Amino acid sequence: MKFLIGLATGGLFGLGLVIAQMTDPSRIIGFLDLFGHWDPRLMFVMVGAIAAHAPFVFWSKRRGKPFFADTLSIAPESRIDGRLVLGAAIFGVGWGLGGYCPGPAIVAASRHGSAALLTLAMIAGMWLFDRVFERRGKTSVNAIGAGKGIPNVPKFCG
């Protein structure tokens, strides 16, 4: 049941990315290229997504319990720290270099060699980060995910 919900939402998410042409790295670079022929279209992907999602976030919060689970796994707002900013900056450099953020890379990986290569490297990068933190904090990865061990790590963040 939960697998099927994941499958359906993942499929829908991928469909949205393909229709929005986020899976085309030249589109991404066109959007990021403010000083060239800037292509504003991808901004509208975000506008559409937030418009379709934000009202339901507030509805879900008011409602409290999701339909097929006990609690909403939304991180409590924690403070803005160096880890957040540095991590986002590192991600931004990779996004600007390769033209793929994680979702589109995975969607395109089965068809486009460049996306497949980038996805494999991305998985290695994630694994590397977890190794570094496991060694340093001696906390398991699950503890990181649960917000224990390392401070200021929001739960279940995307």
Add this chain to the structure above:
Amino acid sequence: MSFSVFVPPLIGGALIGLSATLLLVSLGRIAGVSGIVGNVVAAPKSSQSWQWGFIVGLIATGWILLGRANSTSIGVSPATLVVAGLLVGFGTRMGSGCTSGHGVCGLSRFSRRSLVATCVFMGTAMLVVFVSRHLLAGGIL
């Protein structure tokens, strides 16, 4: 540029928002791709079935909808792609999110953390594109 060019991005975006909504109201989960993949990479055995399902859904959609023929290239070397992927993976784990988790889900709940993260990764990505496409145009990248 007529308004019609903004329709596919808006529709695609709305479907992404719908997906995030369905996941939130059914399982109470955030549709953040780097978080989902990161959890599966970090703990494949203890990760949850919906996370595997979500990843299979993404891959299957791409396989069905994207042909080999319309493969696009932005003219970067395999080495650059590997470096880019490593940075994307490491950075999204460190910063607890990517374009979906912070950019869509975080901004939808008016999270200040996600707003900062989104501004930072968009800003640095734009800077990298400026440096690589204009300052070093035709150069090493």
